[in-house]
Amino acid sequence: DTAVSQTPKYLVTQMGNDKSIKCEQNLGHDTMYWYKQDSKKFLKIMFSYNNKELIINETVPNRFSPKSPDKAHLNLHINSLELGDSAVYFCAASRGQAFYNEQFFGPGTRLTVL
Amino acid sequence: AQSVTQPDIHITVSEGASLELRCNYSYGATPYLFWYVQSPGQGLQLLLKYFSGDTLVQGIKGFEAEFKRSQSSFNLRKPSVHWSDAAEYFCAVGAPSGGGADGLTFGKGTHLIIQP
Numbered sequence: 001d002t003a004v005s006q007t008p009k010y011l012v013t014q015m016g017n018d019k020s021i022k023c024e025q026n027l028g029h030d031t032m033y034w035y036k037q038d039s040k041k042f043l044k045i046m047f048s049y050n051n052k053e054l055i056i057n058e059t060v061p062n063r064f065s066p067k068s069p070d071k072a073h074l075n076l077h078i079n080s081l082e083l084g085d086s087a088v089y090f091c092a093a094s095r096g097q098a099f100y101n102e103q104f105f106g107p108g109t110r111l112t113v114l
Numbered sequence: 115a116q117s118v119t120q121p122d123i124h125i126t127v128s129e130g131a132s133l134e135l136r137c138n139y140s141y142g143a144t145p146y147l148f149w150y151v152q153s154p155g156q157g158l159q160l161l162l163k164y165f166s167g168d169t170l171v172q173g174i175k176g177f178e179a180e181f182k183r184s185q186s187s188f189n190l191r192k193p194s195v196h197w198s199d200a201a202e203y204f205c206a207v208g209a210p211s212g213g214g215a216d217g218l219t220f221g222k223g224t225h226l227i228i229q230p
Contacts, residue, residue, distance in 0.1 A: 100208055
């Protein structure tokens with residue numbers, strides 16, 4: 001069983017569109033994250049979500065909004081897509097706070113904005 | 115704020131040879147340190163982690179890493195690499211981010227190439 005899954009694996013869309021990426025974890029962990037990996041493979045955290053508390057990295061544009069319908073899901077919605085949003089987006093989950101707990105990563109979603 | 119430096123963008127090693135990937139961190143207190151591996155087209159997988167105690171930690175797939183506080187380093191080693199070790203390796207530090215999202219801070223990765 002996949003611990004953290006993401007759909008879709010690939011997403012190609014036009015500039016200005018709104019899109020969503022879904023993330024599900026079956027680990028029962030209470031903290032989930034979204035990371036962005038740019039073309040140079042640099043990984044940067046975007047959000048962490050724990051017990052309905054959302055913590056946003058200050059550099060993330062407000063066009064990005066995570067939505068958690070339940071503890072096992074943290075979906076990423078992106079409005080008015082821009083060329084610079086092209087990247088691989090990773091969802092992750094951990095038990096409790098990330099900075100000392102192992103994070104389990106999904107396989108990533110490669111977003112291409114044309 | 116914490117930071118991680120991986121000075122080598124690419125490393126090429128012959129199969130069967132030993133490997134050392136460098137990682138330096140910057141953080142005011144004792145850090146939580148991690149090494150993750152990303153195989154092509156895959157997500158990240160934890161190789162090993164250091165929180166406290168013995169400064170030499172063993173991980174999966176025959177990897178080990180040594181924490182050296184005096185050098186602010188956490189280098190990853192493997193005595194004999196296999197072709198399947200070709201991947202991207204990320205060092206990361208975990209620390210409370212003072213109001214920001216408490217995720218990991220990653221280095222920029224080292225791309226490992228294995229020569230036959």
